[in-house]
Amino acid sequence: EVQLEESGGGLVQPGGSLRLSCAASGFIFSNYWMYWVRQAPGKGLVWVSRIYSDGSSTYYADSVKGRFTISRDNAMNTLYLQMNSLRVDDTAVYYCARASVDRIMGYYHYYMDVWGKGATVIVSS
Amino acid sequence: EIVLTQSPDFQSVTPNEKVTITCRASQSIGSSLHWYQQKPDQSPKLLIKFASQSISGVPSRFSGSVSGTDFTLTINSLDAEDVATYYCHQSSSFPYTFGQGTKLEIK
Numbered sequence: 149e150v151q152l153e154e155s156g157g158g159l160v161q162p163g164g165s166l167r168l169s170c171a172a173s174g175f176i177f178s179n180y181w182m183y184w185v186r187q188a189p190g191k192g193l194v195w196v197s198r199i200y201s202d203g204s205s206t207y208y209a210d211s212v213k214g215r216f217t218i219s220r221d222n223a224m225n226t227l228y229l230q231m232n233s234l235r236v237d238d239t240a241v242y243y244c245a246r247a248s249v250d251r252i253m254g255y256y257h258y259y260m261d262v263w264g265k266g267a268t269v270i271v272s273s
Numbered sequence: 274e275i276v277l278t279q280s281p282d283f284q285s286v287t288p289n290e291k292v293t294i295t296c297r298a299s300q301s302i303g304s305s306l307h308w309y310q311q312k313p314d315q316s317p318k319l320l321i322k323f324a325s326q327s328i329s330g331v332p333s334r335f336s337g338s339v340s341g342t343d344f345t346l347t348i349n350s351l352d353a354e355d356v357a358t359y360y361c362h363q364s365s366s367f368p369y370t371f372g373q374g375t376k377l378e379i380k
Contacts, residue, residue, distance in 0.1 A: 210368070
């Protein structure tokens with residue numbers, strides 16, 4: 149069964165750091181791009197970051213650029229999100245998601261097809 | 274940044290009703306628009322990919338269509354288990370974005 153399981157969430161003070169992990173199973177992790185998406189309490193979904201299958205390229209939302217770092221360990225089938233300089237508005241459930249790909253008219257197009265259950269991050273003093 | 278605007282924000286529905294949710298993109302995104310269902314305290318679930326492509330295991334009452342930059346999710350004959358919040362999402366260009374969500378509740 150294809151599964152993603154986040155861990156590492158918790159309560160942290162403003163300015164603090166936290167590292168989330170996402171353990172993948174049931175598929176060849178090293179073949180897939182991966183994403184982080186977050187959802188503040190009672191709010192909608194917000195894309196946070198993307199990493200290539202080999203880790204060679206990363207991309208971030210402006211709101212986290214310079215503070216968050218996405219990485220992966222393909223040997224351990226694990227995705228990470230290092231979060232530094234945390235702010236109160238980073239409080240959210242953080243989901244990892246797998247990116248599958250379809251080839252349409254000669255181009256590769258990606259979509260999120262599998263999501264984890266989420267890890268809760270609370271930034272508060 | 275591509276803005277996705279969903280309508281309505283909220284809808285009160287009855288079982289067996291036909292429900293239509295729309296998502297308008299602020300610029301052309303081709304067919305790179307996907308629909309997700311999120312039930313309370315659960316993670317999002319993929320319903321439709323690339324505007325109109327069905328997903329294995331998703332009930333056939335869910336369908337999608339597109340006209341230009343207007344995308345539609347249709348639920349034919351709503352089941353009580355379909356009560357959830359629905360999000361559209363574009364993967365045409367970074368930063369990826371989501372619509373604000375449409376919450377369905379039973380009347």
